[in-house]
Amino acid sequence: MIAALHGILARVLGDFGATLALGVALILGYLTFNVLFLIWLERKVSAHAQRRLGPMEVGPHGALQTVADMLKLLSKQLVTPVATDHFTFLMAPILIFVPTVCLASLVPLGPAQAFADMPNGLAVVVVLSGVTVIAIFMAGWSSNNKYAVLGGMRSVAQVVAYEIPVLLSALSVVLIAQTLDLRELVNGLPVWHGVPLPYVVFEPVAALIFFIGITAETNRAPFDIPEAESELVGGFHTEYSGMRFALFFFAEYTNMLVLGAVGATLFLGGWEGPFVGALPWLGPVYLLLKAYLVVFLMMWARWTFPRLRFDQLMNFAWKLLIPVALVNLVATAVVLGLVA
Amino acid sequence: MITLRGVLEGLRSLVDGMGVTGRHMVRPVVTLQYPHERPDAAHWGGPIELVTFPETGTHDCIACNACARICPSDCFDIEGRRPEGAKKMRATKFLLDFSTCSLCGLCIDVCPTDTLRYSSRYDDAAYRRDLTVNDLLAPFPEDPSFAGKLP
Numbered sequence A: 001m002i003a004a005l006h007g008i009l010a011r012v013l014g015d016f017g018a019t020l021a022l023g024v025a026l027i028l029g030y031l032t033f034n035v036l037f038l039i040w041l042e043r044k045v046s047a048h049a050q051r052r053l054g055p056m057e058v059g060p061h062g063a064l065q066t067v068a069d070m071l072k073l074l075s076k077q078l079v080t081p082v083a084t085d086h087f088t089f090l091m092a093p094i095l096i097f098v099p100t101v102c103l104a105s106l107v108p109l110g111p112a113q114a115f116a117d118m119p120n121g122l123a124v125v126v127v128l129s130g131v132t133v134i135a136i137f138m139a140g141w142s143s144n145n146k147y148a149v150l151g152g153m154r155s156v157a158q159v160v161a162y163e164i165p166v167l168l169s170a171l172s173v174v175l176i177a178q179t180l181d182l183r184e185l186v187n188g189l190p191v192w193h194g195v196p197l198p199y200v201v202f203e204p205v206a207a208l209i210f211f212i213g214i215t216a217e218t219n220r221a222p223f224d225i226p227e228a229e230s231e232l233v234g235g236f237h238t239e240y241s242g243m244r245f246a247l248f249f250f251a252e253y254t255n256m257l258v259l260g261a262v263g264a265t266l267f268l269g270g271w272e273g274p275f276v277g278a279l280p281w282l283g284p285v286y287l288l289l290k291a292y293l294v295v296f297l298m299m300w301a302r303w304t305f306p307r308l309r310f311d312q313l314m315n316f317a318w319k320l321l322i323p324v325a326l327v328n329l330v331a332t333a334v335v336l337g338l339v340a
Numbered sequence B: 001m002i003t004l005r006g007v008l009e010g011l012r013s014l015v016d017g018m019g020v021t022g023r024h025m026v027r028p029v030v031t032l033q034y035p036h037e038r039p040d041a042a043h044w045g046g047p048i049e050l051v052t053f054p055e056t057g058t059h060d061c062i063a064c065n066a067c068a069r070i071c072p073s074d075c076f077d078i079e080g081r082r083p084e085g086a087k088k089m090r091a092t093k094f095l096l097d098f099s100t101c102s103l104c105g106l107c108i109d110v111c112p113t114d115t116l117r118y119s120s121r122y123d124d125a126a127y128r129r130d131l132t133v134n135d136l137l138a139p140f141p142e143d144p145s146f147a148g149k150l151p
Helices: A004-050 A065-074 A086-106 A121-142 A144-176 A184-187 A204-217 A242-267 A282-302 A310-339 B004-026 B068-072 B107-110
Strands: B047-049 B076-081 B088-095 B116-118 B132-137
Touching: A004 A065, A004 A086, A004 A282, A004 B004, A065 A242, A065 B068, A086 A121, A086 A242, A086 B116, A121 A144, A121 A184, A121 A242, A121 B107, A144 A184, A144 A204, A144 A242, A144 A310, A204 A242, A204 A282, A242 A282, A282 B004, B068 B076, B068 B107, B107 B116
Parallel strands: none
Antiparallel strands: B047 B116, B076 B088, B088 B132
């Protein structure tokens, strides 16, 4: 069916254009579904952690609640405050949205499937996830609102600090796998008695640091001080309304899934799982299951832990996570050198 | 000062915390889906009502005004008449202004014929103040004691 659609589109757009259009449509379609699902899941997790039911009225078990919310956001007026820096203000939601979609296309879904294959995929992932911080600061600064500026500044400091341990812990896996290619990373899983072992077995500390790091990078509790509601109203997106606000929301939840998928690829063996060799369509299923497991853990943590203070947050990153990640990286290198 | 011991203890406390919320996640929820599910109100004390006695099939209010006298918030408006040939009065008007009632229950205790009790109603919300006045005789059909005897 996709091939037939591709053929029809190719007559108008050419071969490359048709592939691009179909890929973007597929990714955006799935990501939209994913965001609606994740927001629903978040509300359900929060509810059940507090022994409530969460949304129950719209659709079975409230499954269509987020669809209703999205329709409401779509119909809302877009308010632009007078004193904003208009161009930057309008660009910020777009700039936060585009890299997340690009990121989503980079994760290999199976032995043969990925939207964009990059020989140095992991490096591109790290670079692209760093772009979002610029967009967040643009949003905070251009809003001309003290809460937004504070939120944006906090976010920059936090993301810059937590990107380092994420990178270092990812590097220790790269050291074992000897490749930056996300597909080769999974193809080269160490095999033990015929069972491919995920890298978390060799790098539990790195996996933990990576998990903490991506929680902080997605600005989620307990690291959600950039948008700490009790202190900063809405943080960097205080002045955004309607669909512009929805784009920030979309980016946050997409980022959760994508970073979860990157984490699953790095540490949990990506698409690898039982019977993948015989049934290739299981690959994406396994990958998504593992990614959603990481996302669920992030939600679980959010509804368990209180928010950190800013100095605690920075101390934690610079005085603990980065040294531990560095030691872990060096130890990995030494062990690999001794084994080889 | 960050020590290895401190880090490990901190990690354990985090796992403990996750355990607490995790356990709550699998326990039954306490939410009542209100309009769809109703609470068991049988033992709740709502606005007072008149008891229907099975022997007579009606209430036994003799309009003695004991409840009106003891009421600390003056909620009652009661009138009665004596049916022809009867010894006791019968209530012809029994209004309770629920907006001032504090549900203290003194009227129930003082009632000589035990014809007052708490109802189990809990959803008597109203938009106008005059709608909070309950006519306690409204659920009863025309009083048989007065059949054909009232002017």
